[in-house]
Amino acid sequence: MTPPQPLAGVPAGALAGIGVGSASAAGPVARMAAAPALPAPRPVADPAAETAAVRAALAAVVDDLHRRADRAAGPAADVLAAQAMIAADPVLAERAAESVAAGSDGPHAVTAAFDSFRTALEAAGGYFAERAADLDDLRDRAVARLLGLPSPGLPDPGHPYVLVADDLAPADTALLDPDKVLALVTVRGGPTSHTAILAKALGLPAVVGCAGAANLADGRPVLVLGAEGLVLADPAPVDVARAADEQRQRRSRAAGVRGPGRTADGHPVALLANLGALHELPGAAAADAEGVGLFRTEFLYLDRTEAPGADEQTAAYRAVFTAFTGRRVVVRTLDAGADKPLPFATAADEENPALGVRGLRTSVRDPQLLETQLAAIAAAARGSGADVRVMAPMVSLPAEAAAFAARVRAHGLPSAGVMVEVPAAALRAERIAQACDFLSIGTNDLAQYAFAADRTLGALAGLLDPWQPVLLDLVAAAAEGGAAAGAPVGVCGEAAADPALALVLVGLGVGSLSAAPSCLPEVRAALAGHTLADCRALAALARGAADAATARALVREALG
Structure with missing residues (x-):
């Protein structure tokens, strides 16, 4: 692994933020139409x-x-x-x-x-x-x-552009046209914001939480480097050409590697798709993935006043299991609470919902919610041909893991695991793994709880960077604990979608990676180009760094 040539002429004033994806793009800035200024009050005659x-x-x-x-x-x-x-x-x-x-x-x-x-x-x-x-x-x-003014929203300058905004509203992000929008840059937002998630799904390079973008004027040429989290204003032509060439090479490598995830020396790393709703099923099933590593079931429960019945749940789960016959499907039980409150599952008067009754804890308040869901999963799994596994969110103690596993097995489901989303679970991973069959690390929540930083608060986005060495220490602790107990450990958080960070995770001992289907080809190609020893060396570099930015830079320098 030789170090790369630095970008020629990178200005000292390059704008930094949180990078999304590994792509890059260059083009002129087009800013979101400004919100209307509220005029002075006027008298109302009628x-x-x-x-x-x-x-x-x-x-x-x-x-x-x-x-x-x-x-x-x-x-x-x-x-x-x-x-x-x-x-x-x-x-x-x-x-x-x-x-x-x-x-x-x-x-x-x-x-x-x-x-x-x-x-x-x-x-x-x-x-x-x-x-x-x-x-x-x-x-x-x-x-x-x-x-009588134009509605604020997406610009239409008549040519492809780099969209710059303070942040993007759902009404705008929903209709982004990748043929017109080359890249996204927002002043606010973090790695788990809806802008970042959309950019990843569309394969657009993006930099979010980039405070300096507020000063970028319409028409100014910029180069957006998603992997580095940098925006270069007035980039040198050689930098634009080099970034474009690197992207072509990366896509070519990704297209040339198919099948199960493997390092260059044959170490297996299962590559799985995340699935959050039934409309995503065709794309996920068609992806070159070994199954589903995170099937979020909340879509059945949100925006309702009562929980869905067993029959409705069974039909939805069966559709997924049938589409993945012969492949793994890891179902996460209801993750209500915190940013997903439900009137029939969570209390409205919790002062700090993120630290309250959420995830598996809701089954203590209403055991029937979990019982109905497990019964529906079991009914849907019968005869489907899928390798169905079930895991619980927000587990902190070995006793919780053991109780959940017993309930899963009582429904005839053979494999029960838990999410590692709080430091307590990572630090006692061996004992928790002894009580169940597998562990799955949710890096988004694990970062939130490790740094006491609300994942919805853009001002703290830097603390939630998945390259934070402390977060990697917790991932390593969970992987080591799982290995000691003989239980496989995977990652299903946003970190798994970054090809460079995926190598680090494998070097930490992670055995499976679950991400948006569109992200899997580049992750697969990155694994195929590096040995397990390379991954371990990269992991050591990242864990030894002083901060997230240094960890990212050291690993990317080593990758060349």
Whole structure:
């Protein structure tokens, strides 16, 4: 592994953020259309007409979102439909009408109504607080309608561009066109933000949490380096050419490697797909993957007032198991709580939901939730031909792992595992692994709890960087504990999608990697190009670094 030539002429002022993916792209900046400025208050001569204008503006926003949803597909359509429901909430219109009756003009009345909703969501915390920012986009669209201004949103300069924004609203991310948008750069956001997840799914290079991007002007040429988390303004032509050549080589290598994951010396590393909803099933099943390493079942439970019944669950699970006949499917039981509150599973009055009753802990409050789910999984597994395994989220103690495994086996399911998402589980991994059959490390939550950093808070995104050496220490502890107990250990967090970091994880003792299907080819190619000894050397480099940025740089330098 020889060190690479440094990029020629990289300016000292290169903009740094959190890199997403391993791709790169160069092009002119196009900024998101700005939100309308709220004008000075004006007297209202006709409150009835003003109220009618407010209702018409909200209705127009709803109609626009529905049109976007009709043009979108899968999760994008779901996101837009949810946004339309918020804008169509009659309580919102009534609060705006009350403000008009009290003397406010339409734009200020709409702003006050949305602000009251926002305050309520922020007070609820967790998932609701994360969604509060989405209200700003709806407010701005309604205000723009009232002022007769263009709606804020995606630019259309007539040529491909690098999209730069403070952050991206769901209504915009849902309709990104990869043929027009070369790369994404946002001032806010972190490695698990919806912008980062979308960029990864689309294969777009992105840098999020890049504060310096606020000063990038429209039309300015930039080079976005997803792997390095850098944005180079006015890049030298040789740097653009080198980045493009490296990307072509990387894609060529990925296309040339197929089949089960293996290091260059034949060490097996199972490559698995993450699956979060049934509409993702065709793509995941068609991917060159050895199965599903993380089947998130929350899609069946979200946005409901009652838990789905056994029959509904069985039908959904059977569709997945049948599609993966002969392959592994690891089902994660309901992960409610924290950023996924459910009225029938979690308490609304928890002051800190991320540290509250979530994941497996909800089964203590309502054991039947888990019993129904396990019965449905068992029924769907029978005769499917899939290698069905079941794991529980948010396990902290060996006793919890043992109790869960007993419940799984009581339903006739042969393989029970647990997620390693809290430091307590990583540090006692051997004892936990002795109580079950396998461990799966969720790096996103493990980082959140290791650094006491809310994963939804963009200001703390740097602490959640999966290259943090302390996080790698915890992964190593879990892998060593699993090996001592004879239990396989995998990673299903976002870290598994980074080809360079995947090598480090294998060097730490991880035996399987689960990621978005689009990320697997490059991970497979990276493994095929390096021996297990190489991976171990890279892991030692990363763990010995002072911080995440240094760890990333040392490993990439060694890879050449």
